[in-house]
Amino acid sequence: MIDLRSDTVTRPSAEMLAAMTSAPLGDDVYGEDPTVNALEERVAGLLGHEAGLFTVTGSLANILGVRSLVPPGGEVLCEASAHIARAELGAHAAVSGVTTRTWSAPSGQIDLEQIRALIAPDLGPYFVVTSAVSVENTHNFGGGSIQHGYDVLADELDARGIPLHLDGARLWNAGVASGRSVASFASRAAAASVCLSKGLGAPVGSVLVGSVELIREARVWRKRLGGGWRQAGVLAAAGLYAVEHNVERLAEDHANARAIAEVLADAAPGSVKPDQVETNIVVADLAATGRTVADVVAGARDAGVLVGGVGATQLRIVTHLDASAADCRQAAEVLARLIG
Numbered sequence: 001m002i003d004l005r006s007d008t009v010t011r012p013s014a015e016m017l018a019a020m021t022s023a024p025l026g027d028d029v030y031g032e033d034p035t036v037n038a039l040e041e042r043v044a045g046l047l048g049h050e051a052g053l054f055t056v057t058g059s060l061a062n063i064l065g066v067r068s069l070v071p072p073g074g075e076v077l078c079e080a081s082a083h084i085a086r087a088e089l090g091a092h093a094a095v096s097g098v099t100t101r102t103w104s105a106p107s108g109q110i111d112l113e114q115i116r117a118l119i120a121p122d123l124g125p126y127f128v129v130t131s132a133v134s135v136e137n138t139h140n141f142g143g144g145s146i147q148h149g150y151d152v153l154a155d156e157l158d159a160r161g162i163p164l165h166l167d168g169a170r171l172w173n174a175g176v177a178s179g180r181s182v183a184s185f186a187s188r189a190a191a192a193s194v195c196l197s198k199g200l201g202a203p204v205g206s207v208l209v210g211s212v213e214l215i216r217e218a219r220v221w222r223k224r225l226g227g228g229w230r231q232a233g234v235l236a237a238a239g240l241y242a243v244e245h246n247v248e249r250l251a252e253d254h255a256n257a258r259a260i261a262e263v264l265a266d267a268a269p270g271s272v273k274p275d276q277v278e279t280n281i282v283v284a285d286l287a288a289t290g291r292t293v294a295d296v297v298a299g300a301r302d303a304g305v306l307v308g309g310v311g312a313t314q315l316r317i318v319t320h321l322d323a324s325a326a327d328c329r330q331a332a333e334v335l336a337r338l339i340g
């Protein structure tokens with residue numbers, strides 16, 4: 001099977017497994033796992049922050065990051081299809097008492113005018129206080145898009161004294177595709193999360209970064225929520241390996257995604273705009289093809305290709321380090337036959 005449902009489906013390589021089995025370990029709840037400490041320090045440094053916290057998932061890193069900026073009863077603004085609003089199962093409300101209000105924009109982009117209209121820092125006793133704005137970069141359901149208005153928004157929020165939260169699950173992709181350092185994005189946010197288990201190929205893990213104070217508090221909440229772990233260095237070693245070896249190669253995934261988009265655009269004109277595929281995610285709209293998402297997903301599976309649906313008419317194809325250029329070409333041909 002060629003599995004292009006997500007970049008989370010990768011398996012650790014032999015070299016990554018070797019790094020995991022030889023990692024020095026300790027009890028991370030005591031702060032004594034040297035490999036976890038090294039990972040947290042390394043990622044915080046790469047992202048231009050003082051401190052980091054290794055978490056089991058991106059969702060937990062986001063829960064801890066958002067709650068560090070938004071008190072119970074406060075709100076975070078985000079785009080309507082942001083992962084924190086659509087795919088964390090209401091965690092920010094259920095766990096932290098945080099509500100969301102959203103703006104909608106093509107490809108999940110920042111829309112400064114809408115954000116300005118939503119911001120309500122202090123409208124009196126009847127209104128929820130806007131405590132933070134969250135941006136997802138790259139934007140998952142937006143088709144792996146890079147946030148182009150990021151710096152302008154960060155400047156505006158600085159001027160208004162409202163903190164920025166960055167869901168940077170795929171910030172590595174944004175950095176490689178834009179030629180910018182990941183720090184140039186992440187250092188603008190008061191709290192930022194990055195995933196190690198998506199494009200970078202580690203089996204588990206994310207890192208939340210922020211100030212020493214913010215991370216100290218997040219560490220308490222991680223434990224409170226049951227996420228304190230012991231000899232987690234065996235997993236952190238995979239993350240360190242991933243950060244050292246698997247970032248620059250994301251350019252290959254981006255080229256493969258663009259190549260798939262070109263084949264699909266030829267087969268079903270208008271379903272995809274290849275020049276809008278900036279990173280490793282292709283979203284193809286089947287509305288004009290006469291085929292349903294369920295049909296195409298099932299037909300592709302029968303032909304040895306796994307892809308997923310997002311939304312009523314949209315197919316999502318995600319490239320990653322366990323799918324070679326030849327795999328991606330083959331998958332594109334299968335999909336082109338189905339939608340063409």
Ligand SMILES: Cc1ncc(COP(=O)(O)O)c(C=O)c1O
Nearest residue numbers: 057058059060083136140167169
């Ligand atoms: C943008 C984004 N943020 C956060 C997450 C959550 O990561 P996890 O699945 O590790 O909880 C995901 C997962 O797909 C994601 O795409």
